[in-house]
Amino acid sequence: MDKKKPVQLRPYIKTRYVYQKLRVCKHCHNFTILWEDSCAFCKRHSLVHVMELAEKKAKRSMQSDRLLFYIIGLSAVLLSQTFLQIVISFACMVVLLVWLWLIQRRVLQTETLHALDKLIRIHQKQILDGLDLNKATAAAAIKEDAQLGYEIVREISSLVRNDRIRLQQIVLLQTFSLRKDMELELEPLLLNEFDPDLAAYIGEIAKIKRELINSKAIRYLLDHEADILRMEQGRQIMIDAAGAAVRKKKYIDTFPDFISRYADGLPRYRFLRLYQIVRRNPGLSWNGLRDRVSAIYNEQYRSDPDFQKWD
Amino acid sequence: MITYGCLGILFLFVIIKITAYFKRKKNAPTPEQLHQTLLEVANSKRERHG
Numbered sequence A: 001m002d003k004k005k006p007v008q009l010r011p012y013i014k015t016r017y018v019y020q021k022l023r024v025c026k027h028c029h030n031f032t033i034l035w036e037d038s039c040a041f042c043k044r045h046s047l048v049h050v051m052e053l054a055e056k057k058a059k060r061s062m063q064s065d066r067l068l069f070y071i072i073g074l075s076a077v078l079l080s081q082t083f084l085q086i087v088i089s090f091a092c093m094v095v096l097l098v099w100l101w102l103i104q105r106r107v108l109q110t111e112t113l114h115a116l117d118k119l120i121r122i123h124q125k126q127i128l129d130g131l132d133l134n135k136a137t138a139a140a141a142i143k144e145d146a147q148l149g150y151e152i153v154r155e156i157s158s159l160v161r162n163d164r165i166r167l168q169q170i171v172l173l174q175t176f177s178l179r180k181d182m183e184l185e186l187e188p189l190l191l192n193e194f195d196p197d198l199a200a201y202i203g204e205i206a207k208i209k210r211e212l213i214n215s216k217a218i219r220y221l222l223d224h225e226a227d228i229l230r231m232e233q234g235r236q237i238m239i240d241a242a243g244a245a246v247r248k249k250k251y252i253d254t255f256p257d258f259i260s261r262y263a264d265g266l267p268r269y270r271f272l273r274l275y276q277i278v279r280r281n282p283g284l285s286w287n288g289l290r291d292r293v294s295a296i297y298n299e300q301y302r303s304d305p306d307f308q309k310w311d
Numbered sequence B: 001m002i003t004y005g006c007l008g009i010l011f012l013f014v015i016i017k018i019t020a021y022f023k024r025k026k027n028a029p030t031p032e033q034l035h036q037t038l039l040e041v042a043n044s045k046r047e048r049h050g
Helices: A052-080 A083-122 A124-144 A145-156 A162-174 A196-209 A214-223 A223-227 A234-245 A249-254 A254-267 A269-278 A286-301 B002-026 B031-042 B045-049
Strands: A023-025 A047-049
Touching: A052 A083, A052 A249, A052 B002, A083 A234, A083 B031, A124 A145, A124 A162, A124 B031, A145 A162, A145 B045, A162 A196, A162 B031, A196 A214, A196 A223, A214 A223, A214 A234, A214 A249, A214 A254, A223 A234, A249 A254, A249 A269, A249 A286, A249 B045, A254 A269, A254 A286, A269 A286, A286 B002
Parallel strands: none
Antiparallel strands: A023 A047
16 A cells, blocks of 8 residues: 555546547558557558548548549530630639539538548458557556556547456556546546455545546445445545535435445544535435434534534 | 530539538538447457457
8 A cells, every 4th residue: 555656647638539539650550549659560650640631531532523623624625616615614614613612621521520430430440450559558568667557548548448448547546646636537437346446546536536526436336335345444435435425415415325324434624514514404304314414513523613603 | 516515514513513512511420420430449349358
């Protein structure tokens, strides 16, 4: 527990859509989700974002259309028998070309989306091979530098979503000394099965980043409560999570039994928060939580001045 | 006459292309669909077992 390493993680760039992170080598069509400068497969500096390549493909397709347009238009000019026909052919060509070009400019965005869709579907195998290469890079990095390994796994997890990747992230996170200023996440790391490292991680998050404790995290703790309580720090994890949950009334409304079970272990300032919410809602009993809070108040905090000025 | 024939073909070509562009615009995948497609590809069977 004391062997935790202090680390300074590189900022994680979040994108709205996963394909905004995916890059492809223009030379060998190897895909990567990592930030490397050169392609891990052919070693060339030819990685571009898939969106960029899709736009290029869409533009090329439009250029082909325009090439066909020129061939037909110039045939009309070359086959003209009078000067008037040449003038008419040129005039028609210019008008139609401007019209076609304006429309092409208008539909470039949607054509790019079509091209990207095609690119993803055609290169499914290459995408999977690229991710395999990324995972091999991660495995090699983890052996030498856990921080770099974690950063790589974090990037891969934006695209590959399975418990193995999540577990790898959790195990690596548990080797670091976590701080409030770190870009941490919890919901994407929640597993289906019980894992002591994840439970311990939730306990730490409940202390340093309470805002990450949400309904899904609480449900995970409740689903595996018996297993967690068998852990050495199990009860403390549940208390810390209950302390984080009392920051919002909606969690008290949803999980009154959970909070009631661990209310007696809450630190003073977290219990004060719970007490304030209970006092502000005199009509709600929360399945016995009100009585439990009153009992703890009478037992431990009756003479505490902070508990008298809660308004 | 051949010139006018070519111009007719040119006009038809532009009309067909523009119609096709607008039809494709209507059926274009949304960024959300592409996001989902890529996730499905990356988390396909081979990935889950691999």
